[in-house]
Structure formats: C-alpha cells, structure tokens
Amino acid sequence: MSRNGSQARAGTVGRSAAVALGSAAVAHAALRLLTATVRSSRWQRTNHAGDRVTLLEGPAYVAGAAVGAGAAGPAGVAAVIGAGAFGALDDLVGDSGSKGLKGHLGAAARGELTTGLVKVLGIGATGVVAAAIADRGRADVGRVDTLVGGALVAAAANMANLLDLRPGRALKATLLAAAPLVLAPTRPGAVDAAAAAGAALGVLRPDLAGTAMLGDTGANAAGALVGTALLRRSGRGGRYATLAGLAVLTVISERVSFTRVIEATPGLRQLDAWGRPPR
Numbered sequence: 001m002s003r004n005g006s007q008a009r010a011g012t013v014g015r016s017a018a019v020a021l022g023s024a025a026v027a028h029a030a031l032r033l034l035t036a037t038v039r040s041s042r043w044q045r046t047n048h049a050g051d052r053v054t055l056l057e058g059p060a061y062v063a064g065a066a067v068g069a070g071a072a073g074p075a076g077v078a079a080v081i082g083a084g085a086f087g088a089l090d091d092l093v094g095d096s097g098s099k100g101l102k103g104h105l106g107a108a109a110r111g112e113l114t115t116g117l118v119k120v121l122g123i124g125a126t127g128v129v130a131a132a133i134a135d136r137g138r139a140d141v142g143r144v145d146t147l148v149g150g151a152l153v154a155a156a157a158n159m160a161n162l163l164d165l166r167p168g169r170a171l172k173a174t175l176l177a178a179a180p181l182v183l184a185p186t187r188p189g190a191v192d193a194a195a196a197a198g199a200a201l202g203v204l205r206p207d208l209a210g211t212a213m214l215g216d217t218g219a220n221a222a223g224a225l226v227g228t229a230l231l232r233r234s235g236r237g238g239r240y241a242t243l244a245g246l247a248v249l250t251v252i253s254e255r256v257s258f259t260r261v262i263e264a265t266p267g268l269r270q271l272d273a274w275g276r277p278p279r
Contacts, residue, residue: 012185019068020198027064027202057203058217064202068195075134076192076228082126083157083224086119087216127153130228148239153227155246160223168208171200174222181229189232196225208275
C-alpha cells in the first residue's frame with residue numbers, strides 16, 4: 001500500500017472511531033438527562049423479571065445514533081429518526097392486543113388499524129426513503145434494488161425489536177452486526193455502523209443492569225441504522241440475500257421463541273447472559 005493510501009486508511013479509521021466515541025457520549029449523556037427530567041409513567045415498563053424499567057434509553061439511543069450517522073450523510077439520520085419515531089408511537093400509545101406481524105395483519109384483515117401496523121408501514125416507508133438517499137449516484141443498483149434496500153432496512157429494524165426481550169440482547173446483536181462493517185473502514189457503510197455501535201455502547205451498562213431498555217423506539221432505530229449500513233455496502237445480490245435471511249428469521253419468530261433457542265444453545269446462552277448481574 002502506498003503512503004497516500006495508508007494515510008487515507010488511517011483517516012477513515014480515525015473518522016469511524018471518532019463517530020463511535022461521539023455517538024456513545026451523546027447517547028450516554030442523553031439518557032442521564034432524560035432520566036433526570038422526564039417523569040411520565042408512559043416511559044416506564046415492567047420487564048420480563050417483573051422490574052420497572054425506563055424506556056428513555058430508546059430516545060437516548062436515537063439521539064446518539066443520529067448525531068453519529070450525520071457524519072455519513074442524511075440516509076442514516078432518516079433511518080434512525082424515522083424508525084425511532086414510529087417505534088415511539090408504539091411505545092407510547094400502542095395496543096398490546098395484537099402481537100407480531102401476523103397479529104397486526106390479522107387485525108387489518110378484520111378492519112382494525114393497530115399502532116403496530118402503522119409502525120410497520122411507517123418504518124417500511126422510512127426504509128425506502130433511506131435507501132433512495134443512499135443510492136443516489138450509484139450506477140450498480142436500480143429502482144427495484146432500492147425498494148429491496150428499503151425492505152432490508154425495515155426488516156433489520158423489526159429483527160432488532162424482536163431481540164429486545166432480555167437485558168443487553170438487542171444491543172449485543174447491534175454490536176455484532178455492526179462490527180464487521182466498522183472493521184472495514186474504507187468501504188461504504190462504516191460510519192453508519194460506527195454510529196450504531198457507538199450509541200449501543202453508550203447505553204449498554206444500564207440495559208445490562210436491567211434498569212433501562214431500548215423499547216420499540218431504540219430497537220427499531222438500531223436495526224434500521226445497521227440495515228442502512230448494510231445496504232450502503234451491498235449491491236443487488238447482497239441485498240436480496242440479506243433480505244431473504246431476515247424474512248426467514250421473521251417468519252420463524254412467529255412460531256419459535258428466540259429466547260428458548262438461545263437459552264438451549266451453549267455459547268449463545270453464555271453470550272446472552274454476559275454482563276448481566278446475577279439475580
């Protein structure tokens with residue numbers, strides 16, 4: 001590698017590191033500020049262990065991730081804010097009567113409009129907007145590929161939300177998905193991935209402690225930003241393959257409990273439990 005090439009690579013590595021650190025700092029500070037000032041019970045939930053936790057981690061994650069994603073342009077910012085906003089709608093006024101994509105579609109078939117379905121449609125539209133922005137000027141993808149990219153963003157947002165059932169799980173998944181993109185800093189998507197990972201690190205400690213959780217607001221935003229990083233990195237084949245994999249996992253989730261699978265699988269069980277205090 002030439003000297004100029006080495007300098008350019010060092011510059012992109014430094015940029016991704018700065019984005020990750022900045023996103024972590026903003027998310028951490030935002031969570032502290034929000035928990036000190038917001039007292040509404042709407043931002044509280046009872047978790048799987050029966051403890052009361054705050055959902056303000058979600059808006060804090062959105063703040064950190066959006067600030068970092070801005071360094072890569074508007075696509076990631078649109079994905080984070082759009083997915084976070086529709087997630088917040090479900091967090092604040094959502095009806096728990098219908099669960100999962102199947103439940104929301106079934107309610108729609110009966111003529112009922114659930115907030116969950118509004119969220120699904122809204123995040124789908126958000127994904128298309130983010131993909132359209134990210135694909136501007138690219139000659140290797142067409143309009144259909146952009147629509148597939150939008151579906152990828154929405155599917156990734158949904159997958160992160162499906163994982164937000166135990167302390168730290170969705171954040172660990174975000175870090176694992178973002179890591180290979182961050183570790184290739186000279187390729188597209190590295191900055192968005194760094195923002196997703198940095199914001200995750202900024203709120204990881206209270207999430208693992210079981211005092212805060214992402215909720216739909218944060219989980220949807222985290223998945224959407226990772227999805228945006230993936231579509232930046234992917235051409236036609238990569239987008240179709242990734243979307244197909246996410247679609248299969250989503251269908252499986254309607255019948256199989258991810259928690260049971262994780263708890264029954266050595267390695268996954270230990271990774272899932274890592275960092276949580278003993279109960």
